Amino acid sequence: MSDINPPAPTNRNWxxxxxxxxxxxxxxIVVLGLILVAIAVGExxxxxxxxxxxxxxxxxxxxxxxRRTTPGIVQQYGMSSMAAAEVECEDCHEVDEDYPGAVxxxxxxxxxxxxxxxxxxxxxxxxxxxxxxxxxxxxYVAMVGLEGLTEEEFALYxxxxxxxxxxxxxxxxxxxxxxxxxxxxxCESCHSVGAPAEDGSVGQCQKCHLRHEFxxxxxxxxxxxxxxxxxxxxxxxxxxxxxPHGIAYMTSGDTWNWDAEPxxxxxxxxxxxxxxxxxxxxxxxxxTTHDVGERLTWYLFxxxxxxxxxxxxxxxxxxxxxxxxxxxxxxxxxxTDGDALVESINQxxxxxxxxxxxxxDNDLLTSTPFDEEIDFVYFELWHHWGRTAKFGAWxxxxxxxxxxxxxxxxxxxxxxxAMVNExxxxxGVITDxxxxxxxxxxxxxxxxxxLPGGAPESAPSVEATGEAPxxxxxxxxxxxxxxxxxxxxxxxxxxx
Numbered sequence: 232m233s234d235i236n237p238p239a240p241t242n243r244n245w246x247x248x249x250x251x252x253x254x255x256x257x258x259x260i261v262v263l264g265l266i267l268v269a270i271a272v273g274e275x276x277x278x279x280x281x282x283x284x285x286x287x288x289x290x291x292x293x294x295x296x297x298r299r300t301t302p303g304i305v306q307q308y309g310m311s312s313m314a315a316a317e318v319e320c321e322d323c324h325e326v327d328e329d330y331p332g333a334v335x336x337x338x339x340x341x342x343x344x345x346x347x348x349x350x351x352x353x354x355x356x357x358x359x360x361x362x363x364x365x366x367x368x369x370x371y372v373a374m375v376g377l378e379g380l381t382e383e384e385f386a387l388y389x390x391x392x393x394x395x396x397x398x399x400x401x402x403x404x405x406x407x408x409x410x411x412x413x414x415x416x417x418c419e420s421c422h423s424v425g426a427p428a429e430d431g432s433v434g435q436c437q438k439c440h441l442r443h444e445f446x447x448x449x450x451x452x453x454x455x456x457x458x459x460x461x462x463x464x465x466x467x468x469x470x471x472x473x474x475p476h477g478i479a480y481m482t483s484g485d486t487w488n489w490d491a492e493p494x495x496x497x498x499x500x501x502x503x504x505x506x507x508x509x510x511x512x513x514x515x516x517x518x519t520t521h522d523v524g525e526r527l528t529w530y531l532f533x534x535x536x537x538x539x540x541x542x543x544x545x546x547x548x549x550x551x552x553x554x555x556x557x558x559x560x561x562x563x564x565x566x567t568d569g570d571a572l573v574e575s576i577n578q579x580x581x582x583x584x585x586x587x588x589x590x591x592d593n594d595l596l597t598s599t600p601f602d603e604e605i606d607f608v609y610f611e612l613w614h615h616w617g618r619t620a621k622f623g624a625w626x627x628x629x630x631x632x633x634x635x636x637x638x639x640x641x642x643x644x645x646x647x648x649a650m651v652n653e654x655x656x657x658x659g660v661i662t663d664x665x666x667x668x669x670x671x672x673x674x675x676x677x678x679x680x681x682l683p684g685g686a687p688e689s690a691p692s693v694e695a696t697g698e699a700p701x702x703x704x705x706x707x708x709x710x711x712x713x714x715x716x717x718x719x720x721x722x723x724x725x726x727x
Contacts (some may be wrong), residue, residue, distance in 0.1 A: 240299065270666050285314035295322040296337070308443035323349050331429035360521035361434055362391075368433050369394045370425030370560075373416045378492040384427050387594055392435050392540040398667035399534070401610055404600035448489035453480065456506040463615040464634070470619075470628030471506070481502030494519045498555050504529035506551065515555040526552065528566075531621045534584075535577045536614040568710035579640050582615045586644075595658045605650045612643040 286294050286309035297320075306316050323339040326349075333340040336491035343610055352357040368388050376398050377385065388394050406418050419426075424438040439460075440450050449455055453471055460467035471477040480487075480503060488500035499506050510526060513519035514548045517526070526549035528542040534605065539545060546566070547563045553562045587609065590596035600606055618637025623629070655661045 240406045264413075274319075282310050283315070284309040285311075285317075286584075289665075291319060292337075304443045311444045311446070313445055331431070336671065344435070345434045346428040346430050347434040347436055348428070348430050352438045353431070357404040357521045358436075360525075361436075361698055362387075363382050364391075365393050365524045366424050366434070367391060368425045368427065370422050371427065371433075372425075373402060373404050374414075374422035376400065376406075377632075381427075383431065387433065393522075395530075397683060401600050401606075402614070406450065408601055414500075424459070435516055447493070448608065451505065451507045451512070452484075452490055453477070453506050459540040460506075463611075463635075464618060466621065466631060467506070467622060470623050470626045473630055474627040476504040476627070476636050480505060503556075504552070509549070514552050529573055530623070531573070534580050534617065536573050536621065543546075573621055576617050576620050576637075576640070580617050581614050583609060583644060583647055586647050588661065590651060592653055592662050593655070595654045595660070605647065605654070608643055608647050608650065612640055612647065616640045616643065672721055 267726050284306070286305060289295075289309075294305055308320070321339075324343075326340055326342055327366060328335075328340045329344070330340065332342055332346070347358055347361070368384060372380070372388055372394070377388065379679065406414055411416065421438075423435055425434055427433050439455060441455070453468065457468035459465075461469065472481065477581060483502075484505075487502070491500040496512050496514045498515075501512075501514070508514050510523045511520055520526075524539060524545075526545050527539055528546045528549070529536045530539055549647040550562050550566075553565075557565075574678035587596060587605075590605075596605070597603065597660065601610070614638050620632050620640065623631030623633075652661070652666050656663060656666070
């Protein structure tokens, strides 16, 4: 007899089914958990470390008072590495009553703006390097000249290898003509980077290390240099933006390691050059320096550029930076081509100086700077366009080398020659019939016989040979020398 009733499920079967369901649920939970952990880790890795206000619980009297009166600077300093290292406001600001420049403040004596001497307390090497640089007193002399310097300041200026015997008097004259009401907001804003302080130290570190945060990232970013290295006389910021290095910075700089430890930078931190990488940072085999001219070979800011002291050593230092990304052949070719451009620009400046000589010989040009239009044309030819062409080449900015540099020089040379001719005719030195097509010096110093208009048989009393004699400072003879201590600006070779 068959069994017509199906067998009832046993307890064992129920237990097996339940175990499978439990294990399945547990698996799902584990997988979801792993996914959530992975997401959390990914988000954490993409975030910057939270910044900590080191003064958040400070009971320092300066902090408590300034949190009420000037909260911005307290917030900046609280986030700084100096605050994190427990450097207090008094360490930089407080001085003895008889300290030069001290002012009474809340029962003590302080410096409103700490000097380089105060920075030197902790940063001896950096201040020593800076003192030998163009950002030091040469930058100040480039603005005001040597007249008025104390005996100590004068001695300091001449102890700096980067400083040349005499500054450029045309630039100094412009500073005097404009007057303090203007220069307070103009020249001084940048050139005071090398201003002497009452305590005998020189310079204002805060020009590059903006107080009170003293951020590594801020000091390293090109925008900081842009504060002074901009405009027609030294447009490094504009040139950098159109250069391959600048384009790399503009498009991917936000991913670079701006807070890397000083002296350790590599291409993993900075895959393309910045102002700081070329001139100051410890990068690859190049050591850190606060002497911004230490890697430069030419005085590009001068009317007629000459080699810097120790330029061959400087070249090795700069090429150590270049070689982190470029091969030796590329670097050698680039330097050869850059040197050739400098020689060509020198030649054009020499030609412009030679053009003026007949006016001087015939007392048709006053010795007072900037008292007639021809002075401005001559000044802009080398101070704006000559410099720009040289900076543009060394920083790889073709538009600035060409249209804002070389082209403008050629245009000014023509204008200058026409102005000279006009003066010579008005002075009775030559007649209209004696004016021929002006001679233009091109590249190798020969006249432009092949250019439209042909070459003249003789230019009116102008020795446009491109070989105008120079004084000992590299300036065209008859013109004041340019100081080597460039002010506020220089990048790769494009210093000043």
